[in-house]
Amino acid sequence: xxxxxxxARSDSASSHSADASVALGYEPSAGRGDGRIWIPKGGSHxxxxxxxxxxxxxxxxxxxxxxxxxARLVLLGLEVDGLGPAERxxxxxxxxFLPAGGGLLSNLNAWENIVLPxxxxxxxxxxxxxxxxxxxxxxxxxxxxxxxxKLPERMSAYEKKLAGYVRILLEGPExxxxxxxxxxxxxxxxxxxxxxxxxxxxxxxxxxxVQLEGSPEA
Amino acid sequence: xxxxxxxxxxxxxxxxxVLRRLRVLAxxxxxxxxxxxxxxxxxxxxxxxxxxxxxxxxxxxxxVIDVLDANSALAVKILLWVVLRExxxxxxxxxxxQRSGTAVVTELALMQISGEVTSLRRMRIDPRDYLVVPRVxxxxxxxxALTFYVQVIAVGGGxxxxxITIDASLGQLANDFFLLASPVxxxxxxxxxxxxxxxxAVICCYHGLHPPGVSINAVTQSTLLVMLLNVIFAYLVFGQxxxxxxxAKI
Numbered sequence: 001x002x003x004x005x006x007x008a009r010s011d012s013a014s015s016h017s018a019d020a021s022v023a024l025g026y027e028p029s030a031g032r033g034d035g036r037i038w039i040p041k042g043g044s045h046x047x048x049x050x051x052x053x054x055x056x057x058x059x060x061x062x063x064x065x066x067x068x069x070x071a072r073l074v075l076l077g078l079e080v081d082g083l084g085p086a087e088r089x090x091x092x093x094x095x096x097f098l099p100a101g102g103g104l105l106s107n108l109n110a111w112e113n114i115v116l117p118x119x120x121x122x123x124x125x126x127x128x129x130x131x132x133x134x135x136x137x138x139x140x141x142x143x144x145x146x147x148x149x150k151l152p153e154r155m156s157a158y159e160k161k162l163a164g165y166v167r168i169l170l171e172g173p174e175x176x177x178x179x180x181x182x183x184x185x186x187x188x189x190x191x192x193x194x195x196x197x198x199x200x201x202x203x204x205x206x207x208x209x210v211q212l213e214g215s216p217e218a
Numbered sequence: 219x220x221x222x223x224x225x226x227x228x229x230x231x232x233x234x235x236v237l238r239r240l241r242v243l244a245x246x247x248x249x250x251x252x253x254x255x256x257x258x259x260x261x262x263x264x265x266x267x268x269x270x271x272x273x274x275x276x277x278x279x280x281x282v283i284d285v286l287d288a289n290s291a292l293a294v295k296i297l298l299w300v301v302l303r304e305x306x307x308x309x310x311x312x313x314x315x316q317r318s319g320t321a322v323v324t325e326l327a328l329m330q331i332s333g334e335v336t337s338l339r340r341m342r343i344d345p346r347d348y349l350v351v352p353r354v355x356x357x358x359x360x361x362x363a364l365t366f367y368v369q370v371i372a373v374g375g376g377x378x379x380x381x382i383t384i385d386a387s388l389g390q391l392a393n394d395f396f397l398l399a400s401p402v403x404x405x406x407x408x409x410x411x412x413x414x415x416x417x418x419a420v421i422c423c424y425h426g427l428h429p430p431g432v433s434i435n436a437v438t439q440s441t442l443l444v445m446l447l448n449v450i451f452a453y454l455v456f457g458q459x460x461x462x463x464x465x466a467k468i
Contacts, residue, residue: 063340092342103337107325112247117341119247120348126246167341 020077023175023208029070044197044209063097096173100180102160104152110163111148136166141192158189175208229424235346236354242347255356259318260363268367274309279376290386294394297376306369307407311414314361319422322353326426354419361415362408
């Protein structure tokens with residue numbers, strides 16, 4: 001796993017000509033004083049030391065595909081600013097984000113939360129989704145029968161992350177951003193969460209796995 | 219004034235989105251959400267709402283019969299004009315606001331504040347598709363269904379009461395009622411209650427998705443007041459506009 005500290009990476013960041021090999025490149029506007037983030041395609045990376053504000057700015061740029069004036073965003077080898085609406089929609093479908101809390105909806109149980117994006121984007125896959133979800137949960141050490149009927153309020157922090165992660169895996173994104181993967185987990189849960197990367201690697205061999213971690217004082 | 223205009227514009231935009239995106243109801247998660255909304259608004263609340271509606275309708279009939287010293291023909295007219303056309307839809311609308319409207323606005327405001335609406339966007343799901351479309355359609359259909367229940371029970375209760383209090387048999391009252399009533403009356407009240415349901419749901423969803431950020435209670439209460447005024451206004455406008463078109467044969 002490589003460690004991509006934004007401040008440390010700023011000097012060694014790739015030039016614009018290397019865009020095709022970039023999974024995520026973000027250059028904030030000059031006045032911001034933030035370091036560049038330049039992550040190559042493939043592999044696993046950790047972006048550490050992000051303040052909440054910088055993290056929010058980065059996520060807003062990547063997930064809404066809207067960079068600030070003067071900023072530059074490269075995603076999966078594409079300059080976002082030059083893309084049309086249809087290309088942006090297609091590009092956005094290749095990126096997934098797992099927030100620290102799992103990003104679950106409180107009125108849906110784990111199963112409903114997991115298959116929600118499938119129901120919208122590829123409803124045809126719902127029919128065979130149950131077995132796939134059970135396999136993924138089982139592979140990550142969870143009991144599907146116990147977890148799937150649970151509402152988020154009855155889930156542990158790890159179970160929420162797990163449900164959110166399985167939801168992401170079902171869509172097979174080329175770039176996965178995970179916020180604070182090990183935050184709020186005990187030792188056993190951390191060990192289980194360490195299995196997230198191999199599972200992603202098995203499903204998306206060429207994909208890029210990025211962990212976003214806040215600064216210690218944040 | 220600008221705030222009022224913005225709210226009105228926001229509600230209109232939301233309404234436009236619902237009309238444009240009705241096809242999302244075919245998607246499994248939205249269908250499920252629609253089913254839940256209909257169950258919550260139109261089914262689980264039926265007993266309480268219908269009972270209250272029927273009591274109110276019957277009380278109105280009893281009061282009017284007493285004050286006007288009504289005979290059989292007047293009692294039937296009251297049942298038709300007041301209960302079937304006006305009180306039924308209005309009672310159903312007010313009860314839907316009281317129960318489902320506040321629930322919708324609170325639920326959506328909580329989802330907005332807790333970041334669940336953002337989560338939906340990050341899953342590339344338009345929150346209006348998943349949260350607003352099924353609620354608007356579900357509340358509209360449920361309001362129409364509740365109106366029908368209230369009408370049946372209130373008219374039935376009114377006939378029973380009339381048969382007891384005035385010199386007319388239940389059979390005679392029923393016969394007069396069905397002679398006077400036309401399918402247009404039923405269609406009129408159904409269309410009106412559907413519009414009430416749409417108005418209630420759109421306003422609730424709009425306020426739920428745009429909480430002031432101070433207090434959920436404030437959102438709920440202000441939304442309730444706005445919706446109540448809106449429904450009363452809509453009731454007057456539609457009643458006035460259609461009254462000339464829907465006249466009794468007597």
